[in-house]
Amino acid sequence: MNKLALATLILAAACSKKSQENKDPGSTPPPKDPGSAQQPAPGSAQGSGSGGGSEAAVDPKLIEEAKKFVADTDGELRRVLVAGARAEWANQTDLTDEHEKAAAAATAAVNDTIAKLIKQARKYEPILGKLDPSTKRQLEALLYIVTVATPVAPSPDDPKQSAELATLAAEMTSAYGKGKVCTPPDAKDPKQCKDLDGVSKVLQKTRKPDEALAAWKGWHDKVGGAERDLFAKYVPLANAGAKAIGFPNVAVMWQSGYDMPAEAFAAETDRLWNQMKPLYDQLHCYTRRKLNTLYGDAVVAKQGPIPAHLLGNMWAQSWGYLYPELEPYKGEARIDVTPVLEKSYDEKKMVELGEAFYTSLGFEKLPKTFWERSMFSKPPGKEVVCHASAWDVEYNDDLRIKMCVQKTTEDLRTIHHELGHHYYFHAYYKLPVVLQAGANDGFHEAIGDTIALSMTPEYLKTKGLVATVTQNEKATINQQMRTALDKIAFLPFAVLMDRWRWDVFAGTVAPDKYNEHWWALRKKYQGVGEPVARAATDFDPGAKYHIASNTPYMRYFLAAVLQFQFHRALCKKAGHTGPLHACSIYDNTDAGKALWSMLQLGASKPWQEALFELTGQKEMDASAVLDYFAPLKTWLEGENKNQACGF
Numbered sequence: 001m002n003k004l005a006l007a008t009l010i011l012a013a014a015c016s017k018k019s020q021e022n023k024d025p026g027s028t029p030p031p032k033d034p035g036s037a038q039q040p041a042p043g044s045a046q047g048s049g050s051g052g053g054s055e056a057a058v059d060p061k062l063i064e065e066a067k068k069f070v071a072d073t074d075g076e077l078r079r080v081l082v083a084g085a086r087a088e089w090a091n092q093t094d095l096t097d098e099h100e101k102a103a104a105a106a107t108a109a110v111n112d113t114i115a116k117l118i119k120q121a122r123k124y125e126p127i128l129g130k131l132d133p134s135t136k137r138q139l140e141a142l143l144y145i146v147t148v149a150t151p152v153a154p155s156p157d158d159p160k161q162s163a164e165l166a167t168l169a170a171e172m173t174s175a176y177g178k179g180k181v182c183t184p185p186d187a188k189d190p191k192q193c194k195d196l197d198g199v200s201k202v203l204q205k206t207r208k209p210d211e212a213l214a215a216w217k218g219w220h221d222k223v224g225g226a227e228r229d230l231f232a233k234y235v236p237l238a239n240a241g242a243k244a245i246g247f248p249n250v251a252v253m254w255q256s257g258y259d260m261p262a263e264a265f266a267a268e269t270d271r272l273w274n275q276m277k278p279l280y281d282q283l284h285c286y287t288r289r290k291l292n293t294l295y296g297d298a299v300v301a302k303q304g305p306i307p308a309h310l311l312g313n314m315w316a317q318s319w320g321y322l323y324p325e326l327e328p329y330k331g332e333a334r335i336d337v338t339p340v341l342e343k344s345y346d347e348k349k350m351v352e353l354g355e356a357f358y359t360s361l362g363f364e365k366l367p368k369t370f371w372e373r374s375m376f377s378k379p380p381g382k383e384v385v386c387h388a389s390a391w392d393v394e395y396n397d398d399l400r401i402k403m404c405v406q407k408t409t410e411d412l413r414t415i416h417h418e419l420g421h422h423y424y425f426h427a428y429y430k431l432p433v434v435l436q437a438g439a440n441d442g443f444h445e446a447i448g449d450t451i452a453l454s455m456t457p458e459y460l461k462t463k464g465l466v467a468t469v470t471q472n473e474k475a476t477i478n479q480q481m482r483t484a485l486d487k488i489a490f491l492p493f494a495v496l497m498d499r500w501r502w503d504v505f506a507g508t509v510a511p512d513k514y515n516e517h518w519w520a521l522r523k524k525y526q527g528v529g530e531p532v533a534r535a536a537t538d539f540d541p542g543a544k545y546h547i548a549s550n551t552p553y554m555r556y557f558l559a560a561v562l563q564f565q566f567h568r569a570l571c572k573k574a575g576h577t578g579p580l581h582a583c584s585i586y587d588n589t590d591a592g593k594a595l596w597s598m599l600q601l602g603a604s605k606p607w608q609e610a611l612f613e614l615t616g617q618k619e620m621d622a623s624a625v626l627d628y629f630a631p632l633k634t635w636l637e638g639e640n641k642n643q644a645c646g647f
């Protein structure tokens, strides 16, 4: 998780690939993407009219003023961000009422300050093209990027509305965090109640449809239900906040953080999804048939959507727990490093193993303070937020990881994911604070996953984590299936989360249609359907953390694409020639150098340029996903031959 984001920290969930989640800079020419003329203008209301004078001479005093504003902003923003991160770190590593209050106050200060600064910055928007590149970029980042890269909910101008917005946000997060499913529903004994972890475990393990349905429905009724009215009140207020800083609504505000016009970005996400849809369709087809065989026609029909409660995950966003049922070649050994970790590793040693991957690329060792200040396991006697997250608390290379490491393959991957954030922080921490961010927010989430793609069986053998590696076609297909059940199954969910919210915030869906629209999108993108009839009074989107916490989600979709694009480019730099899935860049400093050049840019350039730096491409490109999974796709097409696929 990226720390710029205080609230995002909570969203650390998104970082940890486990459990429910799955989980800027310098001086340059203007973005080159077509359509954005001279500004990465978010196709929003702002700028309208004011740009007319762009050819007129600009008052040199105004230019000087803009420079000073940017310099002052760095100081002010840094102060509130650091204060916010300190308070949030204190809270998440020691949950007390006092810490929670302090963290809420610090977060409010961040929200207020960012909203204030953006309003002030609008004054310089008409002269962006006349400013020196560094001043211009910092203003652009403030105007367009901060609002999506951080979970800011800008305050409406009316103080009453502003207070109400903050209260609703806190209530939604709290209702989610406290969510429990009890049997019977009015049970008083805590032993009869399960939190999200508890009900998730049911979905992971049970193969009895009734049990799965009770867990699914319990969580959605209880938590979604609790969110419904709060969310309906939240939407217009959040939109008022977006308007106050110059955007027509939250949807456009979120879509504007990508160095291209808002509509172009929305179209871009569709383009990427459509590149990968044929692969997803094959995986869906195969999975549906297997589940049909397992459960029969009455539970899983041969056609149409798969019921959402049978995919091993509360949101059907990753299907890894179904692997035993879906394993292509029974008994063909899968890589599992858990036994070695259990025997010969402790938490810190696992993190050191992750660090060693990065240093093998030529990166520096993590600073000494990282080892002193991090939280690697749950401290005795304290309540903490265990979801893995990565921090630079002081915005000056004060790197820390917060995680309750379990000795499992999954957590080893999560460590590599988090360290990707750390090395990004480390690469750009000297930049102005507004540019201390990923080239876009998808980049930040993608780096560690890119590295984890290099944890091939051969790599694990090199590190002594597995004794032998089976090299054959069957083992490859099994391995790819396991990966696809997480990474490919995730794609449509990652797209529809914000598709739904874009529609909601843009006002094209009325509150009484919220749930209906949610299921229309789930069917359209995921081919997943409601397991029981749902009413307009239900609110199933609210059963997902990022809706309750109002955290943008498209970054995870972008990261899911970018990690393969980065991986392909790095493998090329490393001179790899075989199939993409077999490549590991471990120990290759040519690849390391290329990655580092991109990381140290932070957000100082439009992401298109950062991407070009590494890949030679200026567009995000999902063809690398297809390259990587080529063996599995061919295999699935064989399996699905003559079947009626689609949904």
Ligand SMILES: [Zn+2]
Residues within 6 Å of the ligand: 001, 002, 014, 015, 016, 023, 417, 418, 421, 444, 445
């Ligand atoms: Zn993350």
